[in-house]
Amino acid sequence: MPYEKLNLTAPKPVLSWANHGLGSQETQMAKNVASLPFVFKHLALMPDVHLGKGALVGSVIATQEAIIPAAVGVDIGCGMNALKTPFVAEQLEGKLKKIRLDLEAAVPVGFAENKEIDKAVSNWQGWQQFKDLHDDVQHLAGKASKQLASLGGGNHFLEVCVDTENQVWLMLHSGSRHIGNSLAQSHMRTAKNLAKLTETRLPDADLAYFVAGTPEFAAYWRDLQWAQDYARANREIMMTRFKRIVEKHLAGGKLTKPLLSVNCHHNYAEQEVHFGESVYVTRKGAVRARCEDYGIIPGSMGAKSYIVKGKGNPESYCSCSHGAGRLMSRNKAKDSFTLDDLLAQTAGVECRKDAGVLDEIPAAYKPIEAVMANQADLVEVVATLKQVVCVKG
Template sequence: MSYNTLDLKTASPILSWAGHDLAPKETQMAKNVASLPFVYKHVALMPDVHLGKGALVGSVIATKDAVIPAAVGVDVGCGMAALKMPFHGDQLERKLKKIRLEIEEAIPVGFDENKEIEKNVTNWLGWQHFKDLHKGVQNLDKKAIKQLGSLGGGNHFIELCLDTDNQVWLMLHSGSRGIGNQLAQCHISTAKNLAKLTEIKLPDPDLSYFVAGTPEFEAYWRDLQWAQDYARMNREIMMARFKHIVEKNIAGGKLTKPILSVNCHHNYAEKEHHFGEDVYVTRKGAVRARENDYGIIPGSMGAKSYIVKGKGCAESFCSCAHGAGRLMSRTQAKKHFSLDDLIQQTEGVECRKDYKILDEIPGAYKPIEQVMNQQSDLVEIVATLKQVMCVKG
């Protein structure tokens, strides 16, 4: 096994696949979570673990009869999608810039939203339950419809990749957009207010929680599942547009059948069965990796990415890392690196090379090979990818 049990005095043990010592603030955050009375068995830290809010990004928290909204986070259902296409790299020659510009035209990024609404957006069955969501988002129905099929900002991206056999892959990273964020904020606020009213002593207010069986828990769990479904659908709609653009440029618009399709969350919570019991599992920056589960572990915009298959490691609650993990904050990256650094580190990748994406420079992230080396007991590598085109949010 490639994990260590941290030498910390906590109510529940902390198992770490990180392969390095945690920084003081990271250690305290891990201890805070492991001190909660409803944590089940232990806390599992993935190789890409780093500071988050309330709980570390790259942590897997199994709980009995309780969930922590801030541990799931505000980008509910954030995750990855990928398609292995029946195309080869030589078919992309002299077409990458055109494909990138068409993607940027077809898929809104940042704060932008869709100007025209497709039928598969308006026909999504999830809209039938919108009226049941938290009253704090009832005025966001039109915005939610317009944002379904949009990328967002930050570290979200769309990439065209090649594997070691020169096979073409489509890959993207996004979540539940503004509606998921707002739902999470509403419930995090409710949890914090509830903790104050009941005078629950917590090591961090961001660890305020809901107890199963209460109206607050039921409301959060309902909204959480809806937002996770929205996030998955968001990726499906963008991927369909992405696929159409690539088919148009490579195959004259002829529809093609993907060789492999993967769509997985890495910021979410589900009810699962572990060590003989039903528990709630929160993966904050972690991917489910049950035996034969397919997952996606991206590097930075200048590094390799991996398609993996889970090994079902019980100690990790059948989980693995979700990416390279940041080495420095966005502010630090902008201070430390120059535009020339960005151009150099993204050499050979068709992408924007401007100050607006400087905080996403590859040097701001951990080496993805290091992350992969620390989780050989969690996943097997199915494909190794290298991007040739990248669209950032």
């Protein structure tokens, strides 16, 4: 059997594709979610599963008539975009540093935002619904405009990669920025306050939920879908900017047609049909992998990444992992490794190699090969990539 049915004595089964046993905190977190009365059929844990807030990162949670805001998380719509270019590796020779510097100048990272607003940003259709969003974010319209087409921080990145066929790919990881975080925090507060008012007993306060048919559920679902669309547009507009920079260096500015383009969320919720029933599926650090769905599973900045196609495995709710998954916390990584370690582990990659990115050192993540081996029944590999340029958030 490709997955393990965990013995957690919870009301609903927990199926795990991880190749490691869960720690006590992880076990409790899985048990907490599996004990909620509205969880459908079973909880699915992906190979890169690790501690999160309320629910494990790497969880796929199908629910009936309810949704848990903290299970979706604060970076609503976080995900990946990858583009296969017509360029080949040889064309990159001598140009990697220039590409990296241009990327760092063109795409704001961390808390930064764009000084000017692109036409593609001002033309985004989502602005028409902004006035309908939660009152708490109405003062953020200007900031949300300036942050559309910006990377963010943490493990968000822009990468130029080369696949095993010598083809050049562009890849990026980003989400819904400050506006998505603010919407999530507002609704999570509402859910917790509701739980207190109704004296709802919960195994963890972070598992406070909304019930379908209530105004609170409707408001969250509306804002969630908007933030997911914002995150997708954020990646698309950034990728257009990224593509132009690479075309400037490799094609003299001439526009090229991508050979393949993939844009997928891995922190989100959707209404889907599974086992013949309509349910709400929350993928907290997981990618949808229905038959023929393309997905992106990145490794750390010194490891391989994979473009995959889904196999539509029903037991995983047609899902797969969203990456390698952290092996240690950011603080532990900073305490455990030195700059010399970072230099050694990112050899051959044009990237920052300073203390500011030490917490993103490859050894802080699980080996991506092991993660991929554990989900052979969930996806097939379409392309194997190795980064040659990496810009971190």
